Amino acid sequence: MKRLAMAATAFTLVLAGCAPADPNPSSTTGQDATIDLLSDFGLAEMDAVEAIDHLDRLAVTDRPADLMASVYPDELVLTDNVREVTLDIPEDSSYLSIAPYVDQTHDCFYHSLTTCLGELSNENIELQIVDNATGEEIIDEEMTTFDNGFIGVWVPNNIADGTIEITYDGLTGSTDFTTTDEGATCITDLRVE
Structure with missing residues (x-):
């Protein structure tokens, strides 16, 4: 079921421009294929957290x-x-990979670390993330967007109702999010105005 959902999402991302030309590559399995792929792209011996952070x-x-x-x-x-x-x-x-924007954005649900581009590249922003169910402020800090216009943060999973607020150059915007199994990892609907 997960693969079916991923295939449907990949099709959606192709339409949004955040996916490869072929969203259903042939899968080569085995330890050698894993080691070769990771080594070829400088990700050898990295876990998911380290690979995401690196890319x-x-x-x-x-x-x-x-x-x-x-x-x-x-x-x-x-x-x-x-x-x-x-x-x-x-x-x-x-x-969560978040791309705040002023004028332009793109549709995205699952973040592509190598192809997604946001509008505000290398810009200073203030980020606040709150779990609305508990009232807990998860993140409250100043950050700089990556070269691709996104910021990436690790938050607890199973947040059913949260809010992301970003302030950039005197402009502020917010959006809701969830980190349940149905939640997006690519947040591109946060307009600052």
């Missing part, structure tokens, strides 16, 4: 064009359209 922080010009790295609620899927590797996300965590 998100790369300059756009340094991101591998032949690697698709998709963040799902429970796993990171890496593929070069020949081989596919899946790395598990820690059970107690969820990754």
Whole structure:
């Protein structure tokens, strides 16, 4: 069922421009394929958290064009359209990739670490994330967006109702989010105005 949902999402992302040309690569399994794929892209011996952090922080010009790295609620899927590797996300965590915008954005649900681009590249922002059910302020800090216009944060999983608020250059915007199994990992609907 998870693969069916991923295939449907991949089709949606193709339409949004955040996915590879072939969203259904042939899967090459086995330890050798895993080691080879990870080594080929400088990710050897990294777990999902380390690989996500590494890829998100790369300059756009340094991101591998032949690697698709998709963040799902429970796993990171890496593929070069020949081989596919899946790395598990820690059970107690969820990754949110957030691209605040002023004028332009794109539709996205599962973040692609190598192809998604946001409007506000290398900009200083103030970020607040709140779990509305508990009232807990999860994050309240100043950050700089990555070269791809996103910021990436690790938050607890199973947040059923949360709010993200960003202030940029005197402009503020907010959006709701969830980190349940049905939650998005790519937040592109947060307009600051």
